[in-house]
Amino acid sequence: MDALDRKILTELQQDGRLTVTELAARVKLSVSPCHRRVRDLEKSGAIRGYRAVVDPPALGLNFEALVFVTLRWEDSDTVTAFEEGVADVPHVIQAQRLFGEPDYLLRVATADLAAYQQLYDQRLATLPGVQRLTSTLVMKHVVDDRPLPQ
Known part of the structure; x- marks a missing residue:
């Protein structure tokens, strides 16, 4: 990965x-080579996917706990x-295994405190x-x- 690939990743x-045309203009590259680099970054796994970043309160998720x-x-x-069990809990929006104590860190989003208590x-x-939460x-x-x- 070179400096141009890093610029592409920064912009994306x-x-x-961004369209490939807009991206190419921002990184000062012509469209075809820019498109080829984006495809290569996708194939290599450097770009894992594309998604919309949604505001949790817009979905009624106003409460968050670690x-x-x-x-x-x-x-x-x-x-x-x-890990299979935690992956099946939709309100767990991140789960990370840690070294040392504790073993895991979960990021949980719910509507409110009562919904969190129930979850x-x-x-x-x-x-x-689970021994302790x-x-x-x-x-x-x-x-x-x-x-x-x-």
């Missing part, structure tokens, strides 16, 4: 709806069962292998969905 992270999860056991069956009691606390409520987003540095 800022606006994934949930730290400690598993009772960390054998492969428990880890697999937990916590009925889904999160019943996930396979610790929640932290999100007050506000200071940096959110920032493009990756080049």
Whole structure:
């Protein structure tokens, strides 16, 4: 990946709806080579896809919590069962496995505190292998969905 590919990635992270013509103009390249580079970046996996960034409150998701999860056991069956279970919870919008304690960090979005409590009691606390859940409520987003540095 060279500097031109990085410029293309920077522009597409800022606006994934750019036409190839607009993108080519921004990175100072003709259309055909620019299109070829974008296709190559897609094929290599550097560009994983395109999506709309949706405002959670527009969907009625006004409450967000970060949930730290400690598993009772960390054998492969428990880890697999937990990860499959958490992947089936639509309100978990991010899940990351961590080194050390705790084992996982979940980002959860719900309508309000009552909806979060119900999700916590009925889904999160019943996930396979869960020993402890610790929640932290999100007050506000200071940096959110920032493009990756080049």
